[in-house]
Amino acid sequence: NSVTSHLSNQKARATAMEVPVGKAQQPCGICMEPMAPSEAHRGGSGCAHAFCRACLAGHVRAKVEAGAAVVRCPGVSCAGALDPELCRAALPADLFVRWCGLLCESMFLGARRTYCPFPDCSEMMVADDDGGGVSEGCVTQSECQVCRRLFCAHCAVPWHAGVSCAEFAQLGAGERGREDLLLVEAARECKWKRCPRCRFYVEKSHGCLHITCRYVLYNT
Numbered sequence: 001n002s003v004t005s006h007l008s009n010q011k012a013r014a015t016a017m018e019v020p021v022g023k024a025q026q027p028c029g030i031c032m033e034p035m036a037p038s039e040a041h042r043g044g045s046g047c048a049h050a051f052c053r054a055c056l057a058g059h060v061r062a063k064v065e066a067g068a069a070v071v072r073c074p075g076v077s078c079a080g081a082l083d084p085e086l087c088r089a090a091l092p093a094d095l096f097v098r099w100c101g102l103l104c105e106s107m108f109l110g111a112r113r114t115y116c117p118f119p120d121c122s123e124m125m126v127a128d129d130d131g132g133g134v135s136e137g138c139v140t141q142s143e144c145q146v147c148r149r150l151f152c153a154h155c156a157v158p159w160h161a162g163v164s165c166a167e168f169a170q171l172g173a174g175e176r177g178r179e180d181l182l183l184v185e186a187a188r189e190c191k192w193k194r195c196p197r198c199r200f201y202v203e204k205s206h207g208c209l210h211i212t213c214r215y216v217l218y219n220t
Contacts (some may be wrong), residue, residue: 029075030055041090043082049075053090060091064099069106116144117151117158127153140165
């Protein structure tokens with residue numbers, strides 16, 4: 001038993017000696033504290049700089065909070081960019097998602113962006129037109145790529161079926177519900193007119209085109 005124990009101890013010491021001391025004591029490129037190989041995180045594929053979890057996460061957070069999409073390696077005289085996927089294991093989930101969001105937005109710099117108008121979605125999308133105007137024949141009906149609901153890309157509101165963008169713009173804030181839009185569509189089809197003062201719809205049954213509002217004695 002003593003011989004077996006002695007051989008086991010010798011084998012353990014020999015195994016420990018096989019681990020390179022330099023590799024076990026690799027310093028973090030920011031705080032210079034020694035790191036075990038399992039604690040070292042390489043952030044970029046173009047360089048060999050490694051950092052501890054806390055330092056790498058802190059560096060990325062500082063850059064992301066400053067609005068930077070491309071985060072450079074913090075290594076001395078290193079111009080390489082950090083790779084989000086290589087850094088992912090060292091980053092909190094919310095920080096990783098925020099960083100990826102900035103990278104996505106940076107890909108569309110100069111493009112006109114639009115957002116899903118539904119509060120529970122708000123997905124960002126790129127408009128496929130040259131500006132914000134609506135020309136004749138321009139298609140403004142769009143479908144959100146995430147929630148799959150229809151909206152108007154020009155008015156940035158849920159889709160106003162049967163009502164043009166010009167008609168929708170003339171409606172008041174309390175007149176843009178589904179029932180209100182159906183009324184506008186019916187008024188157009190029936191050729192009803194709307195008093196510009198009291199906003200009531202009227203239908204001509206006979207006589208001239210002159211109308212006197214019965215509520216405010218307003219001539220139109």
